[in-house]
Amino acid sequence: MKLKFTKMHGVGNDFVVIDAISQSVSLSPEVIRQLADRHLGIGFDQLLLVERARGNADFRYRIFNADGGEVEQCGNGARCFVRFVHDHGLTDQQTIRVETIRGIITPTLEENGEITVNMGIPRLDPAEVPFTAQQRALTYPLQIDDHSVEITVLSMGNPHAVQIVPDIELAPVAGEGPMIESHPAFPQRVNAGYMQIIDRSHIRLRVFERGAGETMACGTGACAAVVSGILRGVLDNQVLVSMRGGDLRICWLGENQPVWMTGPAVTVFEGVIDLRDSGQRRRD
Ligand SMILES: N[C@@H](CCC[C@H](N)C(=O)O)C(=O)O
Secondary structure, X not given: OEEEEEEEEEOOEEEEEEEOOXXXXXXXXXXXXXXXXXXXXXXXXXXXXXXXXXXXXXXXXXXXXXXXXXXXXXXXXXXXXXXXXXXXXXXXXXXXXXXXXXXXXXEEEOOOOXXXXXXXXXEOOHHHOOOOOOOOOOOEEEEEOOEEEEEEEEXXXXXXXXXXXOOHHHOOHHXXXXXXXOOOOOOOOOEEEEEEEEEOOEEEEEEEEOOOXXXXXXXXXXXXXXXXXXXXXXOOOEEEEEEOOEEEEEEEOOOOOOEEEEEOOEEEEEEEEEHHHHHHHXXX
């Protein structure tokens, strides 16, 4: 079966986006893992499926990590989704309503080509993350091997654990990130964020993503880090988040308010892949 796809990125977080409205698409987790392989497949952090809405939204949007698991939310993916449906003539609306597993998001294509997304209200109750703490707290100690880290835990539709570090370049993202990601306190695993405060309106951020490893940028991670910094009293309401792949602008006015994210989305190339060949790309 031949499948048309578009390779895109949002500040370096890369995607394969597939129109599942005009093509019939059924991808097992194993095929997604093969396609995600950067040597034997196409290579991506996440795969996005553009589908017809089931309710009264304009589209449905499904997100799969490179490990083949379906997840609830993806900030950089939401911006690429908007660029994709516009470039492919699937809509001419500036603001579109998109169904995700965790409800509807409403991204807007701005005049300058950037995309602003209402990412929804952050969930701070541990049970909603999910996180095993009994009560809500500003930060929680998390025991990792022989040391403990102080994390803020919240859901942006997907789970995040954010810690403040003095220097992002020295943060133990590769060594510690996987241990936080699969810590038993997070029954559905978690995205592990490391934030360096530059000043009250600027942070640097690295994220070890659940199901994908460290990425060049994480949109929901940027939202979670800013919410964490505002709750801790070290950030203002509007923050520039600098990641290895580029910058996002995040705005949050406080509890029970949605988080707003603005940034670019870029198409890299269009392609066609023959899924009948994908079994031969396996390493095992
Ligand atoms: N890169 C994304 C987040 C993708 C999902 C995440 N890895 C998860 O498992 O929750 C973003 O830009 O938000």
